[in-house]
Amino acid sequence: MAHGYLEPGAWGRPHASASVWRMQHEQQVPPLTLEGRVALVTGGSGGIGRAIALALSAAGASVAIGYGANDAAAHQLAGQITAAGRRAAALSADLAYAAEVVRLAEETEDSFGPVDILVSNAGMARRQVLESIAVEDFDEILSVNLRAPFLLAQRLVPGMATRGFGRVLFMSSVAAFTGGIIGPHYAASKAGLHGLTHSLAARYATSGVTVNAIAPALITETGMVPDEDQELRRRVPVGRLGRPAEVADLALAVLRNPYLTSQVISVDGGIYPH
Numbered sequence: 001m002a003h004g005y006l007e008p009g010a011w012g013r014p015h016a017s018a019s020v021w022r023m024q025h026e027q028q029v030p031p032l033t034l035e036g037r038v039a040l041v042t043g044g045s046g047g048i049g050r051a052i053a054l055a056l057s058a059a060g061a062s063v064a065i066g067y068g069a070n071d072a073a074a075h076q077l078a079g080q081i082t083a084a085g086r087r088a089a090a091l092s093a094d095l096a097y098a099a100e101v102v103r104l105a106e107e108t109e110d111s112f113g114p115v116d117i118l119v120s121n122a123g124m125a126r127r128q129v130l131e132s133i134a135v136e137d138f139d140e141i142l143s144v145n146l147r148a149p150f151l152l153a154q155r156l157v158p159g160m161a162t163r164g165f166g167r168v169l170f171m172s173s174v175a176a177f178t179g180g181i182i183g184p185h186y187a188a189s190k191a192g193l194h195g196l197t198h199s200l201a202a203r204y205a206t207s208g209v210t211v212n213a214i215a216p217a218l219i220t221e222t223g224m225v226p227d228e229d230q231e232l233r234r235r236v237p238v239g240r241l242g243r244p245a246e247v248a249d250l251a252l253a254v255l256r257n258p259y260l261t262s263q264v265i266s267v268d269g270g271i272y273p274h
């Protein structure tokens with residue numbers, strides 16, 4: 001008689017005892033730890049990337065901190081992590097250029113070995129309306145926000161699959177769902193990450209590689225939303241802006257979980273859907 005989802009008899013294994021089957025099966029479930037893993041976090045010089053890098057290092061991962069122009073923030077963060085006894089390196093790359101994206105992946109591997117965790121978090125936002133977006137603006141936003149995550153995944157995910165473990169997390173935005181206030185180029189770049197998420201998740205689901213995205217909104221203490229003001233606060237159902245640590249907390253839960261893949265998860269104070 002079938003007693004529930006976890007009863008082996010229900011899955012057609014009548015000859016194995018429940019306890020023996022359960023032991024064999026549980027051995028196949030990867031541990032929920034990131035200890036000893038190698039992570040690349042792009043945009044580590046910014047608010048959300050910094051919080052995720054700190055959370056990953058606290059969870060025992062070595063962290064490559066990708067950054068663009070903000071040397072001081074990236075090196076301060078790397079110093080803070082290494083002072084706490086963990087491994088970190090600050091690696092600069094302008095993600096608008098494909099060759100620099102590939103170089104960032106290679107330098108991460110040179111520093112720490114094969115990459116287990118890719119957090120494609122770097123992003124740029126230029127507030128513009130449709131009529132004022134030149135083709136160069138569109139191409140730059142798409143290059144940093146969508147092409148670079150694609151190129152990093154293309155370079156790193158096959159190795160993850162070969163080794164049987166990988167985690168990919170893309171940083172989307174509520175704008176992918178609502179259009180948002182920055183502009184159509186930004187919204188389109190973030191929505192593109194959702195297609196990338198689903199495509200890669202399906203391809204690598206049986207290889208131990210999970211691929212997900214997080215869609216935040218109005219996270220302050222970041223370059224994008226430096227200060228909490230009344231006007232912005234009124235847009236958020238919970239009545240305040242979010243904090244990078246709240247995004248990082250969700251990111252770590254997603255990265256730890258081997259059974260969670262192909263998802264886009266919002267952390268937006270209830271903005272969407274509302």
Ligand SMILES: NC(=O)c1ccc[n+]([C@@H]2O[C@H](COP(=O)([O-])OP(=O)(O)OC[C@H]3O[C@@H](n4cnc5c(N)ncnc54)[C@H](OP(=O)(O)O)[C@@H]3O)[C@@H](O)[C@H]2O)c1
Pocket residue numbers: 042043044045046047048049066067068069070071093094095096121122123124125144171172173174215216217218219220221222223224225
């Ligand atoms: N804050 C929010 O409310 C919010 C909401 C939705 C989505 N997001 C997304 O969250 C992610 C992180 O943003 P944040 O809020 O933490 O803002 P942030 O503090 O401004 O961080 C942005 C990061 O992206 C990096 N970056 C930008 N252009 C780059 C380039 N061409 N090459 C390499 N790195 C580049 C920046 O590096 P440098 O400064 O070193 O150049 C910085 O580390 C972004 O993808 C953003 O779209 C944020």
